[in-house]
Amino acid sequence: MQFSLLQPTLTTLLGSFFDETTTCAWFIGNQQSYYIHNQRLENCTIEETVAVKKITNELKSAAFQVAKTALLFRKRPEIKTSSFHKINFLSGESLLISTVSSVEIVAIFERVLKNQLADLAKRQHILHIIDNESTKTNSLQQENAALRLLRKNELQVLIHQWEKSQLPNRVIVTPSFYQKIDLLSTNEAIIYQLNTAFELIQFLTPGLNEYQLTAVYFTSSENQQQASNERINNSISLTRNRAELLLDKYEQAAQVALDNAQVINGKTIANFLQPAVSPPAITDALKKNRKAIKALLDENPSKWGLLRNYLKPIKNISELSSLTLQAGFN
Missing domain, CATH: 1.20.120 (Four Helix Bundle (Hemerythrin (Met), subunit A))
Known part of the structure; x- marks a missing residue:
């Protein structure tokens, strides 16, 4: 674990468990060693690092007595002969504590420290996973955006070719x-x-x-089968949908002609359509869809009244439907 992550927890617990005037600690890392006293952190010199590592290598029991040296204690007169305690971490790093506190206090400190470091490691692991997932998500989003842009460009080419065709x-x-x-x-x-x-x-x-x-x-x-006009039922075929749209459009144009005091016929309906078309175009459209129009007129006797009464092709189809219906009852 990086010492920058461990250091706040370590210095806080040292200050909570031990007398700051009589306790020193050394963190022996893989790259750098630190001297900790009164919650202050200082880099160890090369000489100090060598001395501390020598003690930790020789330390076999839970604690042992060693005479203080000016080198290790940096000429602090308040620190007397102390017990040294070594705490090993899974990372291969060590913590050397010099204190007059009991072995039991040191053991409790070690347990609390390792529990907190384990929790810290878990949080760091979770954050690492989240960061990786975030990176993956960002990468996927960028890839998706690139693919969408590529597809849009392909689509523009496809539509342009279709327009030309x-x-x-x-x-x-x-x-x-x-x-x-x-x-x-x-x-x-x-x-x-x-x-x-x-x-x-x-x-x-x-x-x-x-x-x-x-x-x-x-x-x-x-x-x-879903047409843009929401009035059209999904069960009706596309041809019938178009025929119904056609009748609605012509009926609306006939109503506009009537509102403008115009005679309702193919010419006026053609003029009032948006956009306007020629009268032969209306006749041609009605002929092409005669069968569908006849079915719609039969099924909806109350609709398209103006067309039934005034537009000759529709009037003929409507009258034919009526005659056919009457013949069926005779």
């Missing part, structure tokens, strides 16, 4: 969509998410020269 359509993946992507996803899963989002935005706003994929069009890879 959509030409002549100009497609821009916005930061909000990018932030939704799980960096742990495979490239195949990310391409699937991009394709799904592009299909959805084309379905809702066909005929544009530029498409911006935002977080609204992101579909989680863990649950591809």
Whole structure:
């Protein structure tokens, strides 16, 4: 154990157990020896170190008498002939105590000192473990940050290549969509998410020269059936989800046209969509999703009232559903 860690405990206990005016101690370390008196610590000279080591090597019994020498006691007149006691540590270091106190007091001191040093060693060991774990954690965090940065760079290249592959359509993946992507996803899963989002935005706003994929069009890879619009039930297929979004969007545009005292038809709905599209684009989208739209109209008779009454393609589908239903009862 490093003496700098041991020294506060040692000097405190020496002052607590022994008469400071009649007790001296020497700590014999592997590298340096120290003279301790009255809780003061001084480095031993070479001569003192040699003398102390000679005594500790010759000391066999628990205590023995030795005449004081000016060398060891540094000309302290208060210190008379004393008993020397040696305490050995597991580290190979030793403590030599010169005191008039009894052997029993020295034995108690030794036991208390070693117990406290054992506790100190345990604390140091725990701190060492914590420090090692902290170092490992920091290393892992740095490694993780480096890997995340590498993956982000790979992802940027992947998305850029995908955007170029959509030409002549100009497609821009916005930061909000990018932030939704799980960096742990495979490239195949990310391409699937991009394709799904592009299909959805084309379905809702066909005929544009530029498409911006935002977080609204992101579909989680863990649950591809969850649409960005929370109103859509998870059990409905992706095609039906898109058809419902389409009907909602057209119904909202029809309501805006009505609020502006405009006739509700394909042209006005196309103009009031955000962004606006051409009327043929609306007709084309309805034709492509006719089956899903018919099913939704049948299942939700109270929804999309403006489209049912004023938009001819929807009106035709709705009336066909009504005729089919009536024929079933005749």
